[in-house]
Amino acid sequence: SYELTQPPSVSVSPGQTASITCSGDKLGNKYICWYQQRPGQSPVLVIYQDSLRPSGIPERFSASNSGTTATLTISGTQAVDEAEYFCQTWDIKTAIFGGGTKLTVL
Amino acid sequence: EVRLVESGGGLVQTGGSLRLSCTASGFNVDTKFMNWVRQAPGKGLEWVSIIYSGGATDYADSVRGRFTISRDNSANSLFLQMNRLKVDDAAVYYCARCGKQMDRAGFDLWGLGTRVTLSS
Numbered sequence: 665s666y667e668l669t670q671p672p673s674v675s676v677s678p679g680q681t682a683s684i685t686c687s688g689d690k691l692g693n694k695y696i697c698w699y700q701q702r703p704g705q706s707p708v709l710v711i712y713q714d715s716l717r718p719s720g721i722p723e724r725f726s727a728s729n730s731g732t733t734a735t736l737t738i739s740g741t742q743a744v745d746e747a748e749y750f751c752q753t754w755d756i757k758t759a760i761f762g763g764g765t766k767l768t769v770l
Numbered sequence: 771e772v773r774l775v776e777s778g779g780g781l782v783q784t785g786g787s788l789r790l791s792c793t794a795s796g797f798n799v800d801t802k803f804m805n806w807v808r809q810a811p812g813k814g815l816e817w818v819s820i821i822y823s824g825g826a827t828d829y830a831d832s833v834r835g836r837f838t839i840s841r842d843n844s845a846n847s848l849f850l851q852m853n854r855l856k857v858d859d860a861a862v863y864y865c866a867r868c869g870k871q872m873d874r875a876g877f878d879l880w881g882l883g884t885r886v887t888l889s890s
Contacts, residue, residue: 665831697876699815706864706883707815712876750815754873757828759805759817 666755668762675768682738684765686751689732694753696734698727701764702747710749711736743769772796772879774865779884786855790884792848792865800843803868805877806850808861808886818863819850823870832858852886860888 668688676682686696698711710721714729724739738745746769751762778790790806806818819829819839827839838851848865862883869875 695874697874699877701815706880707866707877708880709876709878712878713874718876718878752815752876757820758830759807759820759877761815761817764814 666753666758666760668751668753668760670749670751670762670765672763673766673768675770676738676741677770678743679740682741682745682767682769684736684738684749684751684767686734686736686762687732688753688760691732691734691753692730694729694755696727696729697752698725698734698736699750699752700745700747701750707750738767741767741769745769774867774879774881776863776865776881776884779863779886781887781889782855784855784857784888784890787851787853788855788886790850790852790863790886792850792881794846794848794865794867797867798843799841799846799848803870803872804839804841804848805866805868806839806848807864807866807877807880808859809864809883810858810861813861816861820868820872821848855886855888857888857890860886862886 699707701707711727715727727736748764776792805820821839836854840849864883865881866877867879
């Protein structure tokens, strides 16, 4: 079955750029979405179709997908961005989620 | 207001059954692809099932044959009938909507979730 791999944790200083990766076999041939989940809350879609931001998501969130790796980038990271981030794709009518990356803003 | 509200979670014995509900507001469930996604305590997200706008369904291998997704258009609600429950089914179950271009649209609306706890 298809798998998406994320680093368990990433740390960033306030105001700096955070990058969270998601890897999978020929991932660039699929579309990827990204979700933010703050503690005790439901997930929120922050990126769809590889790099598009839903309405209401700040411009500091951007993303790309090529080859075997998708990357979520948060520019000018703020304390409010501290959360867990999940990547997601579809494979043969099954939604696949990465294991999640906890972003810590130090 | 566009939202999803789940209910029906609780404590159930292994081998037992439970029926989860999700009521939608602000849109019609039969015009979207509706899903159940679960999250075990301290774990990541796991997709469970989808019901397409046309009524067809798909399931994760881990629940196929035990869980049944359905909807009631008149009640604008989604359901998940869970039978032969196992310890590994313990989780918060989220109702989530995705667009018809599901391979690219993402789950753009989530409920608050309902917790299912298993006892042996």
